[in-house]
Amino acid sequence: MSSADGWFRLLLRFYPPDFRDEMGGGLLDAYHRQAEEAKKRGSMRVAAVWLAALKDSLWNGLGERIKPAVEWRRRGDWGRDMELVTRRLRQKPLFFTAVLGTLTVGLGTFAVVYTAVDKILLEPLPYRDPGGLYKVWVDVPRLNLHEGQLVAPDVYQLAKSGGPIQDAAFLNCGNAAIPANDNRDAFHINAMSASSNILDVLGARPAMGRAFRHDDGDINPAPIILSDAMWKRLGASPNVVGSPLRIGPDTHTVIGVMPPDFAFSCSISQRTDVYAALNLEHGQGNGSWLTVLRARPDASPEQVRQAVQAFGQNLAEREPDKHRGFALYAVGLLEDLVKSVRPALLALSFAAFFLLLVLTVNLASLLLARAAEREKEFAVSRALGASGPAIVHATLAEGTLLGFLGGVAGALAGIWGTRLLVALGPLDLPRRETIALDWKIALIVVVVGALLGLSAAAVPAVWSARISLSSLLSASATRGGARAGRMRRSLIAAQIALSLVLLSTGGLVVRSFERLVFTDPGFRSAGVLSLRLSTIVFTKEQDAASFLDRTTAALQAVPRRTIVSSGWWSAKGRACWRSVC
């Protein structure tokens, strides 16, 4: 090797190895040709060429290391592998489509389940410090009553009982109607009557107007706060605060409008349209009420449960006649809300986890089959000097890219899937309105997809790194590639086993939902239709009765009905029934 050759080869070291591999020969040749030409013009010219080559290599070599000329090289080894993988996948569109389709369906299903579990079970309720909110229920085992309600004076006492209990509010929900006017027809609304501290207990504030004051409960007709949806339904007037609103026979004053994300109701399937304050501190009313309790910030759930239990015991001891066999217990507000769907959702999460495992094994098996097709290519690459880690790297890149793309497609399918779930899901699915795939969940699905691809590629990566020319020759001569076949058979066995677990979990989920949907209501529900009418707009009882009679008569005229029955609460709070057979 001449001194010039040594010098120019040394300068090549400034360039990154992959650039050297691709362009090194040409660079060396060009430097040599330049030096040869300079030699004819004296040694000073040669020295100048050597120095110019040094400057050029420093500038361009380091420049190439910092910002490679070829764009995909700028992304490092992973970038190069990704470029090669993309090119290979483009050559096999059928394989690519099949894998992407499988991953889209699988990861899309995972996205829907994850969204439902996250939004229903995990996401905190939209109130201030929602962990400190509890529902209080009455348990009377001798009456087989486990979710009984408290009377208002007991709730006032509970609110003042101190210890870990900061405050308590009572509430009840009912139907009402907004009468027709020149601009609109009459329509039903869901109204909540609650103690005036309800918004303080929940930690919510109206978006417009003011919250309830203590004395609002004493005003008749009670001042009301509208939900955002109700405000919009009434025309979204910016001057709504202070305006009168007729509900049934009474005219109420609107004092505020709640923000759009606020929702609170007595039952899961109803959204409250109007909130009214009520003061029963002086013992009026014998009705029973749902109770919401706010714990002190530093109180643990156990302390709250014990305090509520002790309060119940105290009540039972003070008034043994009224409270015989009576006990109180507190349940976290979220826990109480989701208790009906919790087992089904946990079974679904279990199924989704197994679905991911099946997808991983399925992808591993497909990638291994594809790697086996490229066995000769791997062997030749090894023989030409490609290192084991480089082959592992490239195979892992292929799996990760497929998983990533599957994750993106799965997240998109999940957006559509969650909309379908909300549209087709039961009306009393808790927190139904919050179920939507957001960017955080989409990101998780994409990351899960990429990790799934990476782990699926691990088996073929290890297998392909072990291939060498000699092993290929001996395998094809003696065993015909038995090792890959064995691996594929094991993967298929694992896939079948996991699919069985998935199927049985799916069966459990279906049974669980069946039980939820087909709960025996205690009567033959087949062929029964219910119709809700509001008679609250009638101030006189006979008017309401006559209205119901006319409606019943009209229904009787409907062909193929057998029985029409109606019932209502009279203005005096009496239950009235009429049946026509």
Place this chain on the structure above:
Amino acid sequence: MDRDRRTETLLPLRPVEFQILLSLAGGERHGYGIIQDARERGEAAPDIGTLYRALARMLDQGVIESTDSRPGSDDERRNYYRITDAGLRVAKAEARRLDALTRAARLGGLLKKEAK
């Protein structure tokens, strides 16, 4: 349509890229041959490192390709390159762009007007 869009994304070319396409439009060349061509045209020849980084980029873009043919007993380290159809389109588009700029410079009085 796509072809035109792709050509446009590569414009404007760097001087070294235009020099390479200009040389290769005249036939296959090796790297040092491109430098010699530039000198013969009276242009400042690019540095060797700059030239080879541009060649690597243009190979990736598909505007040039390397060829296996080399005349007689030529050095086997020496790679020959040729212009592709896409490369020819890019070179012509760049030449039109430069021509328009030159005409604008003349109209603006930055260059002397051509003698009629």
